[in-house]
Amino acid sequence: MKVGIVGVGITPFRSATPEFSWKELMYDGAQRAYADAGIDPRTDVGSFITCAEDYYEGFGIFDEFTPDQLGAVLRPMHTVGGDGIQGLANAYMQIQSGLADVVVVESHSKASDILTFEGIVAHGLDPIWNKPLGGHPNYLAGLEMDAFLRGSGNTAKDCALIASANRRAALLNSVAAYGARVTPEQAAASPGLWAPLRSLDASVLADGCVVLVVAGEKAARRMAARPVWVQGIGWASDSPSPETRDWVRPAYARIAAAMAYRLAKVRVPANAFDLAEVDDKFSYKELQHLEAIGLARKGQSGKMARRGDLGAGGKLPTNVSGGSLGCGNVLDASGLHRIAEAALQLRGDAGKHQVDGAERAVVQSWRGLPAATGAVAVLGVGP
Amino acid sequence: MTARIPRFPGVELGPKDLESGVVTTVRYRPEAKFAWSAGEAMTRFLAELEQGRLIARECKGCDRILFPPRMFCEECYRPTDAWVYVRDTGTIETYSISYLDTDARRITEPILVGVVSIDGASPKMGMMHYFGEMSKDDIRIGMRVQAKWRAARDRTGSVLDIEYFRPMRGG
Known part of the structure; x- marks a missing residue:
């Protein structure tokens, strides 16, 4: 049986949303998705799923x-x-x-409620092995970026291109919190944080909520919105120990992609998609993920960026939504946001950043530091 | 130990063994601080508490008075319609007599805790709080109670602006 996305709700991402409680933020996102699908959640939905982490919410058993x-x-x-x-x-x-015909999936970020985000990230490290070192946990990103650039042959300049392109793309996306006319030179000259990572290589936290309505084929065809089919999906985790991970071609992305591609019968991923949304919580992550999920050969993702292949009119438009760099890091809602953006693109509803004629998209997520977990989905429209 | 097994085999461990390092442990205090936006409904609710009043929202869809207030009705799934004050009096719906304090230490003066159905709010819209000016022998289900408010200058916009619920005079 085919499974389709039939409702999309995204609240505008903002650096802070003091006017809403997290409940009211979720209500806002959910209302939008139900209106898009044309359903009443009290009678038309079989099951509800939220994606959340207690330490991000700040209280137990969320x-x-x-x-x-x-x-x-x-x-x-x-x-x-x-x-x-x-x-x-x-x-x-x-x-x-067959458990449910219609399922709702929700995820949100109320990151502005977290006063000590670095402390939460640090708390995710192994308590005996890594935690006693202390220090800012983002040095992990510096370590990984260095290992990735050395191992793949891409350069910090290529990363600056991504840092610039995604923030500029975000200017066309009304959802985005951090669109800006940043040049690659500006990104390359921004303050160094954890070398080789610079401040504009890093995404910034945002608040926002994303809700999807998902349905089996029969139910999907009754909905108001045009269904976007989930053709393949997969997820995986690499080692919890940073020292053990593959920093050049992260295993979580590679394995999740293989799982999704098998289901979607994608044999040559580099030629299979009209659009890609891949995690870019740090600029180098976009390049690293493009290579890990087979959209670029090793060391070639930077070249694709330089050639303009990743732009709206390029060979493989990537993160034309603005990604996490342009829209904001919405924590565990980041992956769902990418799915929502790709679904709107495939429906032709992406507005100013619409890519012409996109019929098949790949979406990839990463949970963010210090995790080595991610997922991949293949989406398509058509009969 | 049970009647049938007077002594379990093995080595017993107590808090002293943990403190003295017989058992290896690693200690860490996370930096985990939060400040939750109260949102539209609860911001008004807390501001009203500071004024010594209880406020709710009315849903005209199911004709309920929702307390504490919320901007959407979870039953009808629609925005709620109006602010309405409810009274600071009510009826004890359920209670417990706690002989342990928050550190699980045995106490002689028990803590009385329970749920009060608030006058003016719909059923199942009560408030959990403490009871005072009554003994464990006085307290009963159905007892009429009223909020004992802190002095205005001591209120902070918190559910603790009510110290406890006490017996209603003539109730």
């Missing part, structure tokens, strides 16, 4: 606090402690198994 604002009171409901695409995978399985 699962218990989700039903009211999603219209899920006294309905099947659970939380995935992971990235939004992992939530979509759960929805896919529930529909394929």
Whole structure:
């Protein structure tokens, strides 16, 4: 049975949303998705899934606090402690198994409620092996960027191109929080943080909520929005120990892609897609992920950026939404946001940043530091 | 130990063993601080508490008075319609007599805790709080109670602006 995305709701991302509680933010995102799908959540939905991490929310057992604002009171409901695409995978399985016809997937960031974000990231490190070292946990990104550039042959200049391109692209996306006319030279000259990583190589936290309505084929065809089919989906984790991970071609991305491509019958990924949304929480991550999921050969992703292949009119438009660098890092909602952007593109509803004639897209996510977990989905429109 | 097994085999460990290093542990205090935006509904609710008032939202879809207030009705899944004050009086719906304090130490003066159905709010829209000016022998389900507010200058916009609920005079 085919599984389709039939409703998309995105709240505008902002650096802070003091006017909303996290419940009210979720309600805002959910209302938009239900209006898009043309459904009533109180009667038309079989199961609800949220993707959240207690340490980001700031209180325990977040699962218990989700039903009211999603219209899920006294309905099947659970939380995935992971990235939004992992939530979509759960929805896919529930529909394929016949448990539900229509499933809602939600993820959000209320990062502005977190006063000590670095402390939360540091708390994700191994308590005996890495934590006692102390220091700012983002040095992991510096280490990884250095290893990736050396191992692949891409350069810090290529990363500056991404830092610039995604912020500029975001100026056309009304959802984005951090669109800016940044030049590659400006990015390359921004203050060094954890060499070779510079401040404009890093995304900035944002608040926002993304909600998808997902349905089996029969139910999908009754919905208001044109279905975007989930043709393949996969997820994986690399080692929890940073020292053990593959920093040139991250295993979580490679394995998740292989899983999704097998399901979607994608044999030559480099030629299979009209559009890509890949994680860019740091600029080098976009290049690293493009190579890891087979969209660029080793060391060639920087060249693709230089040739303009990744732009809106290029060979493989990548992160034309602005990505995390341009839209903001919305934590575990980042993957779901990429799915939402790709779905709107395939429907032809992406507005000013619409890519002409896109029919098949690949979307890839990473949970962010210090995780080595990610997911991949292949989306398509058509019969 | 149970009646049938007077002594389990093995080595018993107590807090002293952990402190003295017999068991190897690693200590760490995370930097985990948060400040939650109260949002539209609860911001007004907390501001009203500071004034010594309880406020709710009305949903005209299901004709309920939602307390504490929320901007959307979770049953009808629509925006709620209006602000309405409810009273600071109510009825004890359920209670417990706690003989342990928050550190699980045994106490002689028990803590009385429970849920009060607030006058003017819909059923199942009560408030959990403490009871005072009554003994464990006085407290009963159905007892009429009223909020004992802190002095205006001591209120901070918190549910603790109510010190406790006390028996209603003549109730």
